[in-house]
Amino acid sequence: MTAAHSVVEPSPTSKRVAATLVILYALITMVPLVWIFLTSIKSPPDSISYPPKILFTPSLEGYCNLFTTRTRQTPDYIASLPPPSNLCDEVTRERNMVIAGPSNFLPRFANSLIIAFGSTFLAVGLGTLAAYGFSRFKVPLADDLLFFILSTRMMPPIAVAIPIYLMYRQLGLSDTALGMILLYTAVNVSLAVWLLKGFIDEIPREYEEAAMIDGYTRLQAFRKVVLPQATTGIAATAIFCLIFAWNEYAFAALLTSGTAQTAPPFIPTIIGEGGQDWPAVAAGTTIFLVPILVFTILLRKQLLRGITFGAVRK
């Protein structure tokens, strides 16, 4: 009468049903992402044809349009130009287009890199120190301070954006990379402290105590014993901070307008002639999403901690 499988091991049938449903959901969920990529390698007419084209001749025009600014010209004018010097030139000439000026994508993308990495470096640095402080020492009002650090995340970004906008205007920080780095550091440091405190709590105190008995000072013990032990945690925290700063939109849209603008507010503003240039937008989106896809796969095991402030551990 006993089943072939153990009580807690689901039956093969239930596994098969579960697998089917999950795979179905995963495939549906992936459709928009696959569509973004497909659109990025379509020619503009293919991208807006109806019914949507699944089979098409791939074109790199979207990527060319993203990195250059092009405009349509008469065939006579194109013919009068010197011969094309590279692939991008060739593709554009075929469609009677010439490069009219540099595109803004690269500087915006560079801003994203500078601001994301800068703020991550600062947030993780400050966060590691503070997390060690909270983890190892009796700090007066530690619980209140930790809750205060967490509560800074409850404020809608728009609400803080008004006074920060005014403050930055006074300090000359508006629309500067430094201003955005400081702002994202402040937002990320709360996550960094909470996550890293969890990681450092797990390193036995005995390690430092042993090192200190051997004659290390507290700071040496921190540097030579705790930091190496916490490397994995620090790396995971850094990637979470990086992803947040990379993806952030509200502050970037409200506080930057030109020189310090990052990619998220910029990508939607890419306009072609006669409406939005969807292949170029899709190309920008694809390039922008690639690092996040890589990080998601790398972070698989740490994901739960990162998204719940370390409140749930696996």
Place this chain on the structure above:
Amino acid sequence: MTASHETLTDKMTEAAVRATPQAVARRVRGLSDRAIAWLFIAPTIVLLLAINIFPLFWAIYLSFTNYRANRPNAVVQNVGLGNYERVLNDPDIWASMQTTAHFVFWTIVLQTVIGFGLAFLLDRKFRGHAFWTTLILIPMMLSPAVVGNFWRFLYEPQIGLFAYAVSFLTGIPTSEIQMLGSVNLAPWAIIIVDTWMWTPYVMLICLAGLRSIPDYIYEAAEVDRASNWRQFWSITVPMALPFIMLAVLFRGIENFKMFDMVNLLTGGGPGSTTEVASIALKRAAFEAWATGRSSAFAIILFVAVFGLANIYVKALNKVKQR
């Protein structure tokens, strides 16, 4: 004999005392532990005070004035509680709060049901479950702004994949599938994208909850011949409840602040059908430049989130203690 015994204990005690961290700390050259603790924590606190708390207090101050950020040289007058009165009596603001509540409610219901369902299925640990889990988790790692912008393309009635797919499945002509342009459909367009993006988040937390239930409870239930249905409602759901509630808390706070996706998909329109609180706040602060009034609105919002979150956390703790 007693004497030697005593000296031995004394020696042991002495060695033990010397090994305790306090004793070690006393011998430490340079900085004391207290100084280090302070030195380590202070920079973070200072940064948060400068970039979070100072602006918050500035916003509180501004909320009592008629200051306008686009006229920095005008004379600033104290208007007392006038701004708060105006905000609380403004039907548009109440409408935006209602819209927000509508979004928060439906996104949480959909994400919790689908997310828990997926977690329940994934808990079966079929072959390749880790791969599919990772695939499902991708949407929540993306930038809501970039995602929102791209969904705008998918929703386009004449060229978009979404309209085509719905039309293909139901036979409704695509011209009638105006997801972002129709008053009735626009809120659902946003709810669909938010659910697509954040269901994985709820799923992940629920999965952690399900994996935390020890096997022996199910074994005991099996011995007692409890039906699968009974096991689900008496073991699975209650044991996973704290995790589900935590997911709801995080999603609730985030969706209460929802801005990026709405701003890119509809910008609050058509009319003001998708004007959530954050969009209303942005319009008041950065389009109407009513800095004082929008600060009052911001403070009211913050107090609301903070208050609701606190009440909810109390309930969560009660569930945890059960």
